Amino acid sequence: xxxxxxxxVFDRRRLAWGLLRLIGLVGVxxxxxxxVPGLAGLRARLAGADTGWVVSTAVxxxxxxxxxxxxxxxxxxxxxxxxxxxxxxxxxxxVNVLVPxxxxxxxxxxxxxxxxxxxxxxxxxxxLIALFLLSSVATxxxxxxxxxxxxxxxxxxxxxxxxASLLPALAxxxxxxxxxxxxxxxxxxxxxxxxxxxxxxxxRALDYLRDGAACSGRLLRTGDPRLVLGALGFVLLDLAAxxxxxxAVGAAALPAGxxxxxxxxxxxxxxxxxxxxxxxxxxxxxxxxxxPLVPATSAILVYRAAQSLVPLALGLLGALELRRVLNAxxxxxxxxxxxxxxxxxxxxxxxx
Numbered sequence: 001x002x003x004x005x006x007x008x009v010f011d012r013r014r015l016a017w018g019l020l021r022l023i024g025l026v027g028v029x030x031x032x033x034x035x036v037p038g039l040a041g042l043r044a045r046l047a048g049a050d051t052g053w054v055v056s057t058a059v060x061x062x063x064x065x066x067x068x069x070x071x072x073x074x075x076x077x078x079x080x081x082x083x084x085x086x087x088x089x090x091x092x093x094x095v096n097v098l099v100p101x102x103x104x105x106x107x108x109x110x111x112x113x114x115x116x117x118x119x120x121x122x123x124x125x126x127x128l129i130a131l132f133l134l135s136s137v138a139t140x141x142x143x144x145x146x147x148x149x150x151x152x153x154x155x156x157x158x159x160x161x162x163x164a165s166l167l168p169a170l171a172x173x174x175x176x177x178x179x180x181x182x183x184x185x186x187x188x189x190x191x192x193x194x195x196x197x198x199x200x201x202x203x204r205a206l207d208y209l210r211d212g213a214a215c216s217g218r219l220l221r222t223g224d225p226r227l228v229l230g231a232l233g234f235v236l237l238d239l240a241a242x243x244x245x246x247x248a249v250g251a252a253a254l255p256a257g258x259x260x261x262x263x264x265x266x267x268x269x270x271x272x273x274x275x276x277x278x279x280x281x282x283x284x285x286x287x288x289x290x291x292p293l294v295p296a297t298s299a300i301l302v303y304r305a306a307q308s309l310v311p312l313a314l315g316l317l318g319a320l321e322l323r324r325v326l327n328a329x330x331x332x333x334x335x336x337x338x339x340x341x342x343x344x345x346x347x348x349x350x351x352x
Contacts, residue, residue, distance in 0.1 A: 054306075068089050143264045
């Protein structure tokens with residue numbers, strides 16, 4: 001559920017703490033790599049990294065952020081001009097680096113920015129949840145299903161066992177089916193005024209999720225290719241950046257099918273907002289799918305550096321542009337932003 005309280009989601013103290021945590025984590029990693037005796041192989045890989053491939057990895061991350069901006073602009077086309085979408089989208093990705101929460105921290109910040117600029121909170125919440133479901137959830141679940149079934153059937157190259165390929169695909173299909181049943185059958189009748197706090201929060205979150213899922217379907221039915229290409233490009237260019245990081249350290253990446261599985265399953269560590277969980281999750285899953293320890297660890301460190309520093313730099317530029325957006329709401333909205341209190345996701349007309 002998106003929160004629109006700036007003191008909770010988008011305040012300077014929380015972002016400053018996130019920055020300090022990131023700096024501390026980088027310092028610990030650098031100190032460990034440079035001083036721990038058993039990491040000589042890792043030091044050699046990182047010291048000899050190919051500059052051209054490192055730059056390519058960073059450029060691919062720029063492209064990933066740009067694709068997110070395209071998807072954001074498509075999802076909120078009635079309310080956002082391109083310049084405002086770029087400012088909000090890059091800022092959201094920068095916040096995701098400082099407030100790691102599986103990608104929801106940046107979208108919550110985007111919701112705060114939009115409501116401060118006069119866009120209805122319900123509209124912002126519904127469209128941003130729809131964008132999250134399409135760009136982060138649906139795309140990754142689809143890749144797990146395609147990669148798992150593809151490797152299991154021998155269509156995609158991969159060295160994973162039948163269990164390591166088929167089980168993730170079946171689990172992803174089961175999650176999709178369970179969510180579909182939950183969202184369709186969960187009650188939405190008027191509720192008593194007195195509910196336990198946890199139950200009230202859970203029911204409200206379910207309402208937001210249901211509205212976002214319905215909105216994502218409506219947005220897809222408009223046939224706007226920018227939404228689909230933006231959501232896919234956001235994930236696939238990030239995956240390509242990880243592949244580039246393997247090349248940068250002179251290591252062979254996994255076969256295509258196993259690479260897709262390791263990447264998508266390894267990203268689950270980013271849901272836990274603790275230092276090192278994303279890196280640890282990726283390393284662990286890559287080892288499970290057959291990647292050697294030292295090459296995989298060095299490649300993931302290069303990738304994570306680009307995945308953190310590039311959005312952070314773009315987010316700082318976007319935050320500077322936000323001052324103009326917040327001071328001039330007309331520059332943000334391409335349509336009347338009045339809250340009609342009814343449908344925050346009517347099926348928009350197909351793009352010209």
